[in-house]
Amino acid sequence: MLNLLNAIPRELILPPANLFLLILIGLLIRRRRPRAGRIVAGAGLALLAVLSTTAGASLFVRPLERMTAPLRSPERAGAQAIVVLAAGRLQEAPEYGGRDIPDYLALARLRYAAHLQRLTSLPVLVSGGVGARTTDMDTDALADAMATALREDFGVPVKWIEARSRDTAENAAYSAAVLRKNGVKRVLLVTDAMHMPRARMAFEHEGLEVVSAPTMFFGCQARSASSLVPSAEGMRRSWYALYELLGFAWYRLRLG
Template identity: 45%
Template sequence: MFILKKFLAALILPPLGPLILIALGLLLAIYRPRAGRIVATAGLLAALALSTPATVKLMLDGLESAPPVSMQALQGADAIVILAGGRRSYAPEFDGETVNALSLERIRYGARLARRSGLPVMVSGGAPNGGTAEGELMKTSLGEDFGVAVRWVESRSRDTRENADYCAAVMLPTGHRRIVLVTHAAHMRRSVEAFEAAGFSVVPAPTAHLLNRKPDDGAPPSLPGMSSAYAGWYASHEWLGLLAYRLSR
């Protein structure tokens, strides 16, 4: 089921999803020109929408809604949970494997909160593609690069829902129910839903916002680019995940 879910997501999400629509439209146009043009145009418009800053901002607006965590909220929490974002399998400069850029952004902020609050830290992330579990790599980086000790390591999870369930199995029996949850701002809405469903009381601690909320100061509209295309993929991934949560209830 996990592999099927990932395969279907790859077919739907950009860049493959819009490209499949365009290809289907071109093939359909051989037999039904009008319908083929409609399908191909839909694929082209989807590709543009998912890489254009103006439309990507609209998609992110409903995801990156959690405010920065406050010191008062930290003081009322029992622990900090940092979610993995992936690993870099080829890292010879680190003697093999290490966390990728997404995980690094999360543990950097989690380390900052841990030093400020003194709260114990849990890291969560398995090895869905083989290799060393992301949780273990996060623990190593937090200790060696940021000087922050990790109390618990969850190393079996393959997705956000499993992050929540496996963390609950470890933390709830010990009374650590109110957690500060650290992940990307665009990933926070789905993460909060999963961890609350698992029995936690969640204090969101978002980091690495993709949506720039500062005024553009009269700058002309931005054209599609690499950054907006990545943000469009990320936002699409999160909305698709939220839809899957609704359908699986």
């Protein structure tokens, strides 16, 4: 219940929920102040339209992705291990016998981690507990599903599984504890490009030397007329980018 209550304010301050609230406020105040109500509701509607396009989302995606860069020559990075961070899950996937599997974002991270492992032959650590938004504590850890996918689908061995963390800060803290016990100080950190600035900050705060290994860059994709058309993907990118920008600001305050 605590996790559910903690998630509610976060959803309300991010699009599209915050924009629907803005529109609702405009409609409510329109009775007493018609002009002000129209302006507020119109602004909410306009922002909803803009942030629903991939072109509008890029206004927030690009600043995040400029904080990192694709990894060049990973075999010469001097890393001792690969750390890949969890994302989400698809629960009770029927095609996999009802077990949980990594979602498409986690799968993209795993694919890149597998690519890096074949280039470097480094040991792999997967990190992710049940997740802060999961209310069922009996749910299997995200890291377990990730390790299964790496082994069965990509043929990549997994040396360590960190299955206690609930967020990025705990990913870093618990992973660092495992790695230090095994003499690992420098890692290739795998996550998506928008998440990398916050993740790198957390891992460096734990005393690890981090070589950023980001994947899934959206800001540099070619533009087309369809980028101006509202879509679910446009809103997803806007939501995620704003979530990461807020998270990055919070981690800077929290971690100093």
